[in-house]
Amino acid sequence: MSLLAFLPAFAPFAFSTLVVSGLASKALHIGIHIHSLPFLYLVIYSPTLVLPEILIITCARLLLQWPAPETKLQWLSTCVGGILGLLTWGASAIQFGFFIQTGAEVAWNASNSFLSDPAAMKILLSGISTVFAAAAVLGIAAWLLNTQVYNLTGLGLQAIQDLLLSGYNFCRGGYQTRYTLLSAPSKSWINSVDIRSARRAAFVVAACFSLLFLELVRPAIPYDHLSAALPLSLLDAFNKKSSTLGGCRNPATTFPLWTDVDPVPLDEGWSRPSWLPQNPPGGFRRWDVHPDQRAESDNPSWYLCGGGDDGGFYNPKADPLKISNLDRGIYDPLKKAFEQHAVSIDHVILVTLESGRKDMFPMQQGSPLFHSLLDSHPDEDRDEATDRLVEMTPVAQMLTGEYVKNSKGKPVDLRNATWHDTAQKNMGGLNVRGAVTGSSLTFKSILGSHCGVNSLPVDMLEESLLEIYQPCLPQLFEAFNQAKKPQVEPSEEHIVEKRSLAPNQSESLKYPWKSVFMQSITDDYDRQDIMNEHMGFRHKVVKSTLQDHESKYRAEGEEINYFGYAETELKPYIRDLFEEAAINKTRLFLSHVTSTTHHPWETPEDFAMEHYMGNQGNINHGLMNNYLNAARFVDNWLGDIMTMLDEAGIANNTLVVFVGDHGQAFGEDNRDLTGTYNNPHISNFRVPLVFRHPHMPRININANATSLSIIPTILDMLIQSHSLDERDSEIASAVLPEYQGQSLIRPFLPFINETSGSKNTTERDLTPLGPEYEHPHFKSVWNFGVINSGGAIMSVMAANIPYRLILPIQEDFEYTFTHLGDDPAELNPIKAWTLSDLVDLVETKLGDEPAAWLKDAEKVGRWYVNDQRRIWGYREA
Ligand SMILES: *[C@@H]1O[C@H](CO)[C@@H](O)[C@H](O)[C@H]1NC(C)=O
Numbered sequence: 001m002s003l004l005a006f007l008p009a010f011a012p013f014a015f016s017t018l019v020v021s022g023l024a025s026k027a028l029h030i031g032i033h034i035h036s037l038p039f040l041y042l043v044i045y046s047p048t049l050v051l052p053e054i055l056i057i058t059c060a061r062l063l064l065q066w067p068a069p070e071t072k073l074q075w076l077s078t079c080v081g082g083i084l085g086l087l088t089w090g091a092s093a094i095q096f097g098f099f100i101q102t103g104a105e106v107a108w109n110a111s112n113s114f115l116s117d118p119a120a121m122k123i124l125l126s127g128i129s130t131v132f133a134a135a136a137v138l139g140i141a142a143w144l145l146n147t148q149v150y151n152l153t154g155l156g157l158q159a160i161q162d163l164l165l166s167g168y169n170f171c172r173g174g175y176q177t178r179y180t181l182l183s184a185p186s187k188s189w190i191n192s193v194d195i196r197s198a199r200r201a202a203f204v205v206a207a208c209f210s211l212l213f214l215e216l217v218r219p220a221i222p223y224d225h226l227s228a229a230l231p232l233s234l235l236d237a238f239n240k241k242s243s244t245l246g247g248c249r250n251p252a253t254t255f256p257l258w259t260d261v262d263p264v265p266l267d268e269g270w271s272r273p274s275w276l277p278q279n280p281p282g283g284f285r286r287w288d289v290h291p292d293q294r295a296e297s298d299n300p301s302w303y304l305c306g307g308g309d310d311g312g313f314y315n316p317k318a319d320p321l322k323i324s325n326l327d328r329g330i331y332d333p334l335k336k337a338f339e340q341h342a343v344s345i346d347h348v349i350l351v352t353l354e355s356g357r358k359d360m361f362p363m364q365q366g367s368p369l370f371h372s373l374l375d376s377h378p379d380e381d382r383d384e385a386t387d388r389l390v391e392m393t394p395v396a397q398m399l400t401g402e403y404v405k406n407s408k409g410k411p412v413d414l415r416n417a418t419w420h421d422t423a424q425k426n427m428g429g430l431n432v433r434g435a436v437t438g439s440s441l442t443f444k445s446i447l448g449s450h451c452g453v454n455s456l457p458v459d460m461l462e463e464s465l466l467e468i469y470q471p472c473l474p475q476l477f478e479a480f481n482q483a484k485k486p487q488v489e490p491s492e493e494h495i496v497e498k499r500s501l502a503p504n505q506s507e508s509l510k511y512p513w514k515s516v517f518m519q520s521i522t523d524d525y526d527r528q529d530i531m532n533e534h535m536g537f538r539h540k541v542v543k544s545t546l547q548d549h550e551s552k553y554r555a556e557g558e559e560i561n562y563f564g565y566a567e568t569e570l571k572p573y574i575r576d577l578f579e580e581a582a583i584n585k586t587r588l589f590l591s592h593v594t595s596t597t598h599h600p601w602e603t604p605e606d607f608a609m610e611h612y613m614g615n616q617g618n619i620n621h622g623l624m625n626n627y628l629n630a631a632r633f634v635d636n637w638l639g640d641i642m643t644m645l646d647e648a649g650i651a652n653n654t655l656v657v658f659v660g661d662h663g664q665a666f667g668e669d670n671r672d673l674t675g676t677y678n679n680p681h682i683s684n685f686r687v688p689l690v691f692r693h694p695h696m697p698r699i700n701i702n703a704n705a706t707s708l709s710i711i712p713t714i715l716d717m718l719i720q721s722h723s724l725d726e727r728d729s730e731i732a733s734a735v736l737p738e739y740q741g742q743s744l745i746r747p748f749l750p751f752i753n754e755t756s757g758s759k760n761t762t763e764r765d766l767t768p769l770g771p772e773y774e775h776p777h778f779k780s781v782w783n784f785g786v787i788n789s790g791g792a793i794m795s796v797m798a799a800n801i802p803y804r805l806i807l808p809i810q811e812d813f814e815y816t817f818t819h820l821g822d823d824p825a826e827l828n829p830i831k832a833w834t835l836s837d838l839v840d841l842v843e844t845k846l847g848d849e850p851a852a853w854l855k856d857a858e859k860v861g862r863w864y865v866n867d868q869r870r871i872w873g874y875r876e877a
């Protein structure tokens with residue numbers, strides 16, 4: 001009975017919820033894009049934008065009966081209406097919650113992959129309080145307005161009904177009179193119908209026709225996207241595109257700019273390379289599979305759709321974007337050190353710094369970020385704030401060799417750091433300035449640093465279903481191991497014999513490699529565990545290890561974020577691993593991903609928080625303050641790792657690579673959009689990149705390289721420093737030129753001048769940013785950035801040009817152009833919904849040359865989106 005008593009109030013409330021939430025969501029939706037919409041068009045097309053809402057509201061009003069439903073049909077329609085109201089309410093609250101936290105829009109079509117993933121659900125739930133707050137506001141508004149909304153729409157419907165009726169009557173009357181007109185002429189038929197309703201009917205017909213006309217003539221981009229209405233847009237969630245594992249590969253398309261590449265088909269003159277181990281690990285297949293074998297195989301992903309010569313695998317000899325710098329000399333001081341056998345690399349550690357920004361590695365004065373941080377303090381506090389900030393990352397100072405000065409111009413005291421650099425003055429290795437990540441989605445970025453591949457511009461880690469097109473680091477080391485296994489074939493014996501005779505080879509070159517992956521958080525988010533196995537990791541320590549009763553060491557502290565524990569829980573495992581490497585005749589490859597610097601930037605309870613941020617300005621600096629503290633926590637942790645290396649006595653034989661997976665944009669960078677999700681801001685892309693070795697001279701490299709350079713650099717270092725035996729060196733030398741990235745122990749080549757011939761440029765002094773853009777005379781290194789969660793927008797840059805294009809992959813997103821030379825913090829992006837509009841805007845504001853680059857960048861970007869799918873063998877089902 002009580003339910004029935006409640007029902008009369010339920011229908012108007014459910015209806016009001018649907019109306020209020022739906023309209024609020026539409027207002028937000030348009031508000032987010034308002035800056036890039038021409039005002040006049042927006043006004044003209046605005047009626048078509050709310051058309052879906054009008055239809056939805058009308059349907060809902062018809063469904064929701066009041067007073068209480070009586071027949072079964074009425075019950076049913078009330079239920080359906082109620083469910084629609086609830087869905088709209090919930091979805092709208094999620095949109096507002098998400099917007100308040102990140103400034104971005106929810107893409108419902110990506111939500112499917114989130115909902116099926118428990119760790120992803122935790123990310124969503126971390127913002128649940130803002131969603132509830134938004135839901136409460138919408139609910140209260142709907143409750144307060146429910147009678148008015150219900151009655152008003154009722155009156156509106158009544159009016160429409162009357163109009164329709166009178167229109168109907170008019171037509172019928174007219175028809176009848178005309179009929180009589182024909183048979184018996186009479187001039188009075190028109191008096192027989194109500195003139196007022198005739199006018200109204202005519203008005204409605206005219207309005208409907210204009211609406212229909214506007215709907216037909218309005219450009220699909222962006223107005224289709226803008227008119228998306230809740231709850232209909234939720235249907236996108238069921239519209240999931242998925243990859244097919246077994247499909248044929250897209251045929252290659254012609255590169256739009258230069259055509260000088262003379263593509264040598266992969267199969268031409270094929271023979272099995274002599275260096276290839278008998279059963280090579282995954283990643284080596286393109287050398288391993290005989291073209292005939294491929295032709296006989298029933299694996300469709302080995303073929304191009306519609307036939308074709310090349311198998312569609314990545315082929316460096318046909319890659320129009322590849323620029324090699326391997327013919328350039330090694331930096332002099334490095335070359336000397338290598339020649340003197342002063343550098344020995346027995347072990348390699350690759351540390352991926354979660355959300356690691358270059359402008360914080362180390363934190364120093366002068367960057368746009370530093371100015372924003374200081375702006376949060378009143379003038380009189382700024383010196384003190386500066387001193388606190390510059391002391392934040394002492395270990396990063398030692399690792400990069402970028403020693404930082406405080407407010408009085410004095411170097412920061414590093415004595416209290418968690419590590420003391422043992423390297424001599426001006427030693428320490430390579431420090432790269434200007435590096436950008438290949439993706440703001442962590443695992444896609446890791447594919448670049450661990451496998452030297454570009455990731456797929458599609459949502460989430462679909463790569464985990466596909467074959468990685470280059471050997472990843474663990475697979476390279478596995479290939480080295482295989483060559484060392486005692487072999488029975490006579491040819492192999494010959495090699496073993498040769499090796500044992502070779503001079504200058506230390507015992508350690510014969511030890512097998514062991515690849516270990518460690519992170520203190522879960523690895524079951526978005527198929528990371530599957531991808532790690534594909535990359536060749538056989539040993540891992542992750543959150544589940546730290547929780548397992550059988551494990552040697554279990555986590556002692558609490559979980560610090562929705563993914564897991566603080567990195568420091570790994571300490572005993574890392575110490576054991578270093579000791580094993582030191583005493584047990586193994587060569588270690590450790591890949592470690594830090595985690596505390598992930599949203600929401602919580603640190604362990606006993607970690608003393610500093611107040612880095614003031615409270616000036618009208619944004620909440622709390623998140624940035626947490627992030628800065630987390631960055632200091634990780635800096636201490638890096639010091640712990642380096643100290644453990646020293647204690648194990650292997651620091652002198654270990655190369656440690658530090659790279660950010662991506663940056664992290666905050667309100668202090670850009671008020672409109674924060675976080676990495678669908679946020680192209682450059683502060684999500686600039687990352688530290690350091691190759692640390694205490695016996696390598698310190699070299700600062702200014703280059704807009706990406707993490708694609710990591711494998712080529714490691715391989716080149718291993719070869720040049722004589723840290724591989726002859727057989728391994730042969731393997732490494734054979735695969736090195738097959739990777740897309742350049743080796744950073746040689747000067748980076750940001751472009752080749754086609755007119756003067758490529759070889760001339762190699763001797764040119766390195767300028768990080770090239771001359772004025774003049775296509776087609778030079779060939780740039782193009783850097784692509786896949787933006788979290790992958791399939792919506794992409795960043796296109798060239799290493800020698802300070803411009804940047806954000807290219808929409810889906811129609812619901814805008815084009816954006818920035819000039820990083822004039823506007824390094826991207827405070828004034830130029831946006832438009834079509835390329836031609838953007839070109840016009842850029843031409844007017846900045847001139848012909850950036851506009852010319854922009855046109856080329858769009859072509860290259862579009863080509864790349866297709867070509868990546870071909871290389872990966874990815875097809876949408
Ligand atoms: C180093 O730590 C000691 C003890 O905590 C403290 O007294 C000293 O002021 C610190 N020095 C610097 C330079 O921070």
Ligand SMILES: *[C@@H]1O[C@H](CO)[C@@H](O)[C@H](O)[C@H]1NC(C)=O
Pocket residue numbers: 433434435436682686701702703704768797820
């Ligand atoms: C390119 O590198 C230079 C330094 O060499 C740097 O100033 C610039 O910011 C880099 N570009 C980007 C997009 O990071």
Ligand SMILES: *[C@@H]1O[C@H](CO)[C@@H](O)[C@H](O)[C@H]1NC(C)=O
Pocket residue numbers: 579580584
């Ligand atoms: C050293 O290697 C042996 C054999 O592979 C293994 O049993 C042992 O546990 C290893 N020792 C350490 C400290 O890892």
Ligand SMILES: *[C@@H]1O[C@H](CO)[C@@H](O)[C@H](O)[C@H]1NC(C)=O
Pocket residue numbers: 422423424649650652694695
């Ligand atoms: C590491 O090399 C330095 C010289 O750079 C030397 O002083 C130190 O003793 C070496 N450490 C070990 C453990 O061999």
